[in-house]
Amino acid sequence: MDFATFASQFLIGLSRGMIFFIVSAGLTLVFGVLRVSNFAHGSLYMLGAFLAYTAILWLGQGEAGFWLALLIAPLAVAVIALVIERGLLRFIYKREHLMQMLLTYSLVLIFGDLVKMVWGSDYKSLPVPQALTGSFHFLEANLPVYNAFLLLIGPLVALGLWFFLFRTHLGKLCRATAADREMVDVLGQNSTWIFALVFALGGWLAGLGGALIAPTVNIAMGMDANIIIYAFLIVVVGGLGNVWGALISSLIMGVGESLGVLFIPDFAIILPYLIAGVLLIIRPSGLLRSAW
């Protein structure tokens, strides 16, 4: 195997890692602030992909279609998330974790059927937008432009999240709410809206991940189960509730999966779990500190 193959496989893995990060950042945020492990997060990701598909059908496959879909689909998912939080989740915050699991798991089943009813059970696919087709060549390595685009978006999302959480009043409130919700209320701030906002933000991130992955995969049922397992692994390995931990472990997982295909194709499918296992043996409470 030559360096070029290795380098391009590495970069593709890294770009997969960016998608993992965008999705799991939402999951870990929700866990950190609301203390809810949202199984339906993968369903929101799947919805993001399907909604992007539908948006592009409506808007046409022109250049603007993709970008508009990238804007609309995650926002639509955020609205759905908001409805879930206000309509269902808020009633079970004080109940035991099992109730939360049951509720969010039931949402997985409901959204699964809903997707089947609306979009049918056959694969959908989207073309990569014109501006992002083709591939880069350097040092004999090959990288599709779309993956390079993902490599750009990932850090942008991370930067945006950092700015939101550490530089805006609302973001500081989110971090305070993660630490002590009741105290936020005692200080006269509205933690109820922070919960709603964070859940919607989590939904937006899941939807964004789904919309971004849509042109590179078969959009189909089962996307939800695939991503949610990875996302939970990433969140646990990164340190529950820690966005930066999720970033690091996402990249490790993405690259690990990608290089696994290259070096040990027979075992590639179990490699991410193996990596997660080893990392958890080394650092049982996650790579970075839990919560903020």
Added chain:
Amino acid sequence: MLDVQNIHTYYGLSHVLFGVSLVVKEGEAVALLGRNGVGKTTTLTSIIGLTPPRQGHILFRRQSLNKVPTRRMVDLGICFVPDSRRIFPDLTVRENLEVAQGARSKGEWTLKRVYAWFPVLEKYAKRRGGNLSGGEQQMLAIGRALLGNPKLLILDEPTEGLAPLVVKELEDQIFKLKREGMSILLAEQNLKSALKIADRCYILEKGQVRYEGPAANLQENDDIRAKYLLV
């Protein structure tokens, strides 16, 4: 200003307060005394709605507080400093204060004024709240509450577990707040602290008020002190 009338509060099935009544007048400092576990904290959390009473009434400036959610208390002018201080450990000192400031606060208490009041908070503005000493955390907790521009400041054992020198500094600051006209309700186990600050005292035992009177009287009344306060 604050009129607590015969409140009964429960934690689940256990009955904690048995008809507590107390009054805080405008500009007055009132201390709630009693040993551990007599219901001092519960009385305070009942007032601000964290453990709403099942019976009885709480009035603040003639408005009922019974159905008011905790987060609205600051708007009404009631700010609470809990006994465990509950600093957000991973936020910096400054961020802890900013969270309390809110988007719409336009009162007389600003970040600058809190810094002037507790200079150590400005000095450590960029430190994590969790890395402060107990006394500094207490100052941060009080500063945070002041940013809500309270008319009534409720403090739960502000000097608990602190070094004597720090205790004295905090007492001085709280007394200064009272002199500026702020009404104060504080729970205390430390009689000396309470008598320094308070105009009047209530003594609680087993969830009931057992004594009420001017702080000065308590100083001389060895009987009451022996019965309800000495450990």
